[in-house]
Structure formats: structure tokens, C-alpha cells
Amino acid sequence: MAYKSLLTVMTDTSQSDPALAQMAALASAQDAHIEALCLGVDRSQTGYYYAGANALILQETLTRANAEAEEILTHAKTYLGKTDTRWSAESGVAQISDIGRHVAHRARFSDLVILPQPYGEDRGAEAEPIVEAAMFEGHAPVLITPQNSAPFARPGTILIGWNESVEAMRAIRCALPFLIAADLVRIVVIDPPRHGPDRSDPGGLLSQMLARHGVKCEIDVLSKTMSRVSDILNRHAADTEADMIVMGAYGHSRFREAILGGATRNMLEQASVPVFLAH
Known part of the structure; x- marks a missing residue:
């Protein structure tokens, strides 16, 4: 691909x-x-x-x-x-x-x-x-x-912002050529729900799906220690020396994000590495 x-x-x-x-x-x-x-x-x-x-x-x-x-x-x-x-x-x-x-x-x-x-x-x-x-x-x-990001031919480490949304899954499917070529894909789950079918294995089904494509995955479950999800993702990207972030775009309406802010807008304002988006 x-x-x-x-x-x-x-x-x-x-x-x-x-x-x-x-x-x-x-x-x-x-x-x-x-x-x-x-x-x-x-x-x-x-x-x-x-x-x-x-x-x-x-x-x-x-x-x-x-x-x-x-x-x-x-x-x-x-x-x-x-x-x-x-x-x-x-x-x-x-x-x-x-x-x-x-x-x-x-x-x-x-x-x-x-x-x-x-x-x-x-x-x-x-x-x-x-x-x-x-x-x-x-x-x-x-x-x-971003203005100061270094271009890459093949990303070494990719972060996926995974919240089980339709938008996130769409972004992951569109990013498969990058994910397959990467050395490591880190599936980042922030404050997974305590109740639900995947509560004991957050990100497990996604990891399984990607592994069948030959993607090497790890799951990082993080606590929401900062008020904005984008801040957590950016900090984790810096800590893990990630080359790119993959995430779904505009889970809320664009009007709401323009007025109140949201993960997509905040990420686009603060990102220091390339961000792959799909809706």
C-alpha cells in the first residue's frame, strides 16, 4: 500500500x-x-x-x-x-x-x-x-x-490517539500505509471507560486488527493528568520521540470546536510533529 x-x-x-x-x-x-x-x-x-x-x-x-x-x-x-x-x-x-x-x-x-x-x-x-x-x-x-517539523520518508514511531470513535477508526484505516511501514505504533488510550466490553483490554481489538496487517503495536494507557487531551498526546509524542500522530478529526461539530475549542483544534494549534487527520 x-x-x-x-x-x-x-x-x-x-x-x-x-x-x-x-x-x-x-x-x-x-x-x-x-x-x-x-x-x-x-x-x-x-x-x-x-x-x-x-x-x-x-x-x-x-x-x-x-x-x-x-x-x-x-x-x-x-x-x-x-x-x-x-x-x-x-x-x-x-x-x-x-x-x-x-x-x-x-x-x-x-x-x-x-x-x-x-x-x-x-x-x-x-x-x-x-x-x-x-x-x-x-x-x-x-x-x-508544523513549521519546524522535519520531513520523513518513513515514520519510525507513530502515536495513535484512540478513543473508539468512528473518526479515529477512519483515520487509522487511511493511515495504514504509514502504520505498516513504521518501526513501532503506539496506541494511546487516555482514561479508558471503567465499564464496557473492552474495559479489561483497552485498545486490544485495534492492536489485533493492526497486527494482522504486520503492524508492530504497543498499547499505552495514560491517565488524564492534564485538562486537554491534545496536551497529553503532544507530551507523550515528545517523551517517546514519535514522528507522527494519527487521530480522528472533529468528533464534535466544527462550530463547537471553533467557539469552545476541542481536541482537533487544540492539536492543530500546538502540535510539534506532523498530525494525520481524517473524518
Whole structure:
């Protein structure tokens, strides 16, 4: 099993290099094809301008977005042209309210979408909708690459955040090429339920399923010593020198996570290693 079609969506040259580096490493290892969608984003809200100004402002914003798209495309071609991979890159312009449609269409035909961390300093407002569009409308798994993460061709140690949810199982199935290739997969169970069919062997059935694929597994049962699950996973990833975290995305609604926070949003804000997500 391997990922053969890798997609990234670029809207900012200052944030794109970690994703490009990770794509190049994977493409070389798995003989995959890289696709870079370079978008200039029109962030205008034309309905709010005074009468008579709409056409002029719309033309200006479109001109600026086209210039940004060409700059991003040049950056992608320069970067990928130095790699020993098969790649393609194309540019386009999208309004911020409609960017999800463009991303979803391309993600639908990709095995894996690799994107920069959507939260943090100097991140554009379009970064979060791009991640969500790839997962929810494109139905593709997403690998988030933090700014300072080192690219890997094959992860040595992988952490799975396992809570028996549908989202977590979907992420695990999508991540099987990584899991099979890894030296060790640690199934992390945080505060397992005291009552239920798996209370005496939390993570046991998942470990059995993965072992039948040839995955070497260990189960780590952790207490919830910190208020946020993401903090526990990040700390355990650092303690075990993990190369990647696999977890289900948005077990709660995206609106609730945007307002109140949640494991997915917190993880995307704080992760120091690549995070593999699926919904």
C-alpha cells in the first residue's frame, strides 16, 4: 500500500515549505506524484462597498490575487524543480468564501493532502477552511506539517490517539500505509471507560486488527493528568520521540470546536510533529 497522489494547496509562500518538503520526501519514497494547487485568494467582500466603487475594487483585488497566484506558482516550481520527483503545479484565483469548493474538487482525487499548520502567527484566514474542505467535502485524509517539523520518508514511531470513535477508526484505516511501514505504533488510550466490553483490554481489538496487517503495536494507557487531551498526546509524542500522530478529526461539530475549542483544534494549534487527520 502506498500514497500515489499527493496534493498541497498553497496560498502563502512563507508557510508552504514544510508541506513541500514533506511531499518531496514521501514522493521519493513511495514513487508518488506531487500536485501543487497555487491559489491567489481574493479576500474582498464586494457587497459592503459604497455604490459605484464595486467594479473598481473588485478589479483591484482580482489583479492582486492573480499576481499572488503567479508568485506562489513560481515558488512551487522553483522548489519542486530541485527535487527528484514527479510533480505538477498550477495556479488559480479563488474568493475566500468559495475556496472550499476548489480545494474539495482536487482533494477528492488525491490519496493524501499535505498542508501547513492552519493556526499560528501570520496564518491567513483561508488556512482553516482549506483543511476542513479537504476532509469534509473532499473526503481525503490530511497530514498537517508544523513549521519546524522535519520531513520523513518513513515514520519510525507513530502515536495513535484512540478513543473508539468512528473518526479515529477512519483515520487509522487511511493511515495504514504509514502504520505498516513504521518501526513501532503506539496506541494511546487516555482514561479508558471503567465499564464496557473492552474495559479489561483497552485498545486490544485495534492492536489485533493492526497486527494482522504486520503492524508492530504497543498499547499505552495514560491517565488524564492534564485538562486537554491534545496536551497529553503532544507530551507523550515528545517523551517517546514519535514522528507522527494519527487521530480522528472533529468528533464534535466544527462550530463547537471553533467557539469552545476541542481536541482537533487544540492539536492543530500546538502540535510539534506532523498530525494525520481524517473524518
